[in-house]
Amino acid sequence: MAKHGGGGGSNGKKYGGGCCGFIVLAGFVVLIYWAIFQPHHIRATVGSATLSNLTVASNAEVSYSLAVTLSLYNPSVRVNIYYDTIDATLRFRDAVLGPAANGTSPSEFYQRRKTADDVELQFDYGRGPGGVAVAAVAAAELEKEMKGGGPVSLGLDVDVRVRYVFRIFKLRQKPRIWCALSIPLTAEGQGPGVGGAVASGDPCWVKY
Incomplete structure (x- = not known):
């Protein structure tokens, strides 16, 4: 009986060792594949941006409409990309001016290697209940930029979930x-709102 128990333990150890060896080998194969067909980081540029009806109310509420075209490029030679989610937020310095009001278009898509696709971002925060409440300091700084005669500096923050795909x-x-x-x-007209547009093609910063 004792010998029988010992044999079972030995077989279990061999089985466990075989599984570990298989996992290590499979991981090594995956590593080699990704070393050969390594996906490159996506590149992003702003194709255009149109701002309209930007106002700052006395209660530190910001109203505006903004349409942005974001171009995403897959530089990989062999690897395709699935974009599963795209979440965009507009900021003025440390103040959040709201997420993309109507989501993004498209909200998800498949991108082949060495191709570029445009994503439309819409921010629509009208006056009154549709505006965005920010800190009084941020509102004052934004209003100062608006009256300064120069451009207004905004930041577009986009979080993306992607899947790089090469065969299996x-x-x-x-x-x-x-x-x-x-x-x-x-x-813009007789009202207090201001606006403007750019067609820059300026590159964006992408961090993984």
């Missing part, structure tokens, strides 16, 4: 994209 291999990543928007302002 998949790698999930969560890159963060940051774009600086410098939009020259002009008065």
Whole structure:
């Protein structure tokens, strides 16, 4: 009986060792594949941005509409990308001016290697209940920029969930994209709102 128990333990150890060896080998194969067909980081640029009806109320509420075209490029030679989620937020310095009001278009898509796709971002925060409440200091700084005669400096913060795909291999990543928007302002009609547009093509900062 004792010998029988010992044999079972030995077989269990061999089985466990075989499983560990298989896992290590499989991991090594995946590593080699990704070393050969390594996906490159996506690149992002601002194609255009149109700002309208930007106002700051006395209660530190910011109203505006903004449309941004963000171009995403997959530089990989062999690896395709699934964009699963795209979440965009507009900021003025440390103040959050709201997420993309209508989501993004498209909200998810498949991108082949060595191709670029445009994503439309819409921010629509009208006056009254539709505005965004910010800290009084941030509101004062924004209003100062608006009256200074120069461009207004905004930041576009985009969080993306992607899957790099090469044949049966998949790698999930969560890159963060940051774009600086410098939009020259002009008065709009008789009201207090100001707006402007840029077609910059300026590159954005992408961090993995």
